[in-house]
Amino acid sequence: MLQLKNYQEAALQKLAAFLGSARLDGNCSRAFAKEQDAQGYGKNYKGIKGLEDVPYICLRLPTGGGKTLLGSYAIGKAAEEFLEQDYPMVVWLVPTDIIRKQTLEVLQSCRKENRRVLDERFNGNVRVYDITDFTHLRPQDLRDKTNVFIATFAAFRVKSKDGRKVYQTNEALDPCFRDIPEQEYFDKDEQGAALHSFANLLSFMRPCVIIDEAHNHASKLSEEVLRRLRPAVIVELTATPADNSNVLYKVTASELKAEDMIKLPIMLEEAQSWQGAIDSGIERRKGLEKLAENEPQYVRPIMLIQAENKDREVTVEVVRDYLINEHDIPEEQVAVVTGEQRELDDVDLFDPDCPVRYVITVQALKEGWDCSFAYVFCSVAKVHSSKDAEQLLGRVLRMPYARRRAHEALNRAYAHVAVDSWMSAVGSFKDNLIDMGFEREETEEAVQSPQQLDLLRDDEKQEQAERATLEFFTEEVPDFSTNMALRLLSNVVKDENTGKYKVTIKDADEENLRELSEQVEECFNSPHDRQEVLYAVSRANVYIPPKGMADKGVTFTVPQLCLDFGDGAELADRETCLPDGWRISVFPADLPAFAVDESRHVYEFDIMDGKITEQFTGTEEGSLGLERLTDWDEKKLVIWLSRRINALDLEYGDLINYLRKVIDYQVNNKKVPMADLVRFRFVLVKIIKAQIEANRKEAYKQGVQETLFTSNVARVTPTVQMAFRPGHYPAKSFYRGKVKFQKHFYATIGELDSKDEVMCAQYIDANPKVETWVRNIPRDMTNSFWLPTHEDNFYPDFVVKLKDGRVAAIEVKGGHLVTNEDSREKDMIGRVWADASDGKCLFLMATLKNEQGLDMGRQINELLS
Secondary structure, eight states: OOOOOOHHHHHHHHHHHHHHHHHSSHHHHHHHHHHOOOTTSSSSOOOOTTTTTTTTEEEOOOTTHHHHHHHHHHHHHHIHHHHHHOOOEEEEESSSSSHHHHHHHHHTTTTHHHHHHHHHHHHTEEEEEEEGGGGGGGHHHHHHOEEEEEEEGGGGGOSGGGGGGGGOOOGGGGHHHHOOOOOOOOOBOSSSOOOHHHHHHHHHHEEEEEEGGGGGOHHHHHHHHHHHHHHHHEEEEEESSOOOOEEEEOOOOOHHHTTTOBOOEEEEEESHHHHHHHHHHHHHHHHHHHHTSSSSOOOEEEEEEOOOOSSSSHHHHHHHHIIIIIIIIOOOGGEEEEEBBBBBTOOTSSTTTTTOEEEEESSSSOOOOOOTEEEEEEOOOOOHHHHHHHHHHHHHHOOOGGGSSSSSSGSEEEEEEETTTTTHHHHHHHHHHTTTTHHHHHHHHHEEOOOHHHHHHHHHGGGOOEEEEEEEEEEEEEOTTTHHHHHHHHEEEOTTOOOOOOEEEEEHHHHHHHHHHHTTHHHHOOOHHHHHHHHHHOOSSBBOSSSSGGTTTTTEEEEEEEEESSSSSEEOOOOTTTOOOOOOSSOOOOTTTTTEEETTTTEEEETTTTEEEEOOOOSSOSSSSOGGGGGGGGHHHHHHHHTOOOOOSSSSHHHHHHHHHHHHHHIIIIIHHHHHHHTTHHHHHHHHHHHHHHHHHHHHHHHIIIIIIISOOOOOOOEEEEOOOOOOOOOOOOOOOSSSOOOSSSSSSSOOOOOHHHHHHHHHHOOOOEEEEEETTTTTTSSOOOEEEESSEEEEEEEEEETTEEEEEEEEEOOTTTTHHHHHHHHHHHHHHHHTTTSHHHHHHHHBBOOOBBBHHHHHHHHHO
């Protein structure tokens, strides 16, 4: 199985937590408030009218984030955490018919990772259908298979229900309705008899609904479709959520880049003519292909060219002739993709024998077209559709094989445009990236010029003027009231002929230009005006130095804590603190969270600080779905439980032994009938998971205490380090406060969660001994600095590099938290790391005022002295 990326794991964990909480609490609003992790999106849960009790959430991933793969995993999470079904019914809704065909192909092919995920989760009992193939359903499939139907919303949208086959009686479904009692909500015929329709079958089965690109379905009609389906849970996957979406979890483009999913930055180069744009694009593509020859995996860079419509100058034929006749490009290397010419149909662009290196299109390539070999985007079109530009940009962002290339140039995307076609290229590209799911802060680093890159890499090339004069036209008078410098430097004159305002800013230095770019939204209301300003700044002949050391290409390394048991130092984590591992079978088999109340004839389940009660049955009455519980015995239940308990740190035989003991204890000591254990197996597995985790923490706590705090095995060595690397800062959200920092290692700063953290960052930034610092990102073992604890990992808030080469880790804690057990353990492990470093590493648990009466600033100054 393909290993999930960090952001994918985190999104699925958050989805599981929300669904589990909603199942237990029965209140989606409370579950959403508890679990949401999506800064910048609405915090108030919005249910669909008539489906208020249905979990309805959105996972927001930028283009290239792997939405289809997450959708496959989401089905398993929904089945286990909320539906409590072994084999759910699924309806997978997509925006267009083309995407429907593509999704169907991916999920039906056993060779595709998306399908393998489903087969692994449901033990191969999966069937994937086109919506028109519902007649192939058999009664046993409803019980023994996970059935996934791929459809567009249009397949269910009708003014007259008789107009669509899904709402009509179909005799092929009669066997499926044999054991289904008639329901009030069923559609009925003129005589009042329930229709044996696919729509009625779905409404009875209450499917899990996956919605791809949800913003395309934010209409009242779409809500009516969902009400007809009567889903049990709805999961949206999109780059650009609609205003009414309940965004549970947000992934940033920085996270995708850090996981090598996309190519960034986009190197934007402007030419004086359309021929110049094509010329430079061809040169760029050929240069990339030469570099790719030395790559361990086959890569053939492709150039996408956006031509103009037939009634304009630079048509598809003009571009094609220019490539073939002016550049001597062989005809077989050029493919045209328009509504009339589909020269890429049935062509495998990943095949090393495929000759295609240039693709010419007019509008967007067909939806779903995906080839990570596309590196260069060239537009000669003078009239732009933002959707077309967005889709074409998306084609060149995906990274081949989702793996970083050996040559740095192959980790970037390239755009070549003509100045007379793209008068506001920088602003337009940034707006397109926002539409693709980028944060505004990310777009500042995502679009660069080759000249800018050269300046950042080679200080000797700085031949730029120190000041510049900017001239641009706006629709409204700019508001420079909050910026004295810009107010003094600017002159605004209204052009009586056009009605526009000519804005002149004289003698602007690098700081003026930076402030103008950063404050463009405050000073200009019109999107058009903002684009004009950003374009003017991008053309200014002033060198703006990098805002972070990472922009210079340097790396910031930090020694990590190691353990040495006599065989050499190895990275310390909680597993290495238990060199012989741990055994779950040595712990008691009782489940304190599962109680039997004989006086009330109920079972009580304590889960996630909540309590569920269920009546005794001991029979098949109340069994879930169409399943016969008498088919189950201890062995089958133990195997079922083991498949749902992810315990990679346990030996499988030890886990099986423990599960047998648990079942035996419930049956023989608590006298719980096997049928009831099977009936409540989904609740039972949650209780067992929680108990295993509690036992795990106890085992690791003892291991950490004995290994790190009482023995002399901790080491800090320069051979084991983590590195803060350029372009690898996958912050989930960004600091947007008024305080400006000068020494942060990256141009963007991860969110500072409190006033205390902002204050600490100010003290660090102002300290003259500090060379640079990083706002450490939590829960990222690859790109952040961490220390082990018995529960998880500890990520100090700030990591600081001093000018003398020492490194400091600083954690900010409110005074009321300093003495709790979690904070004490973090403080102890931080001190162990510092003490083992021979003075090369420093640690501080910073508070507003410590026990000695020192404020935070003095604590930091003393640490760094």
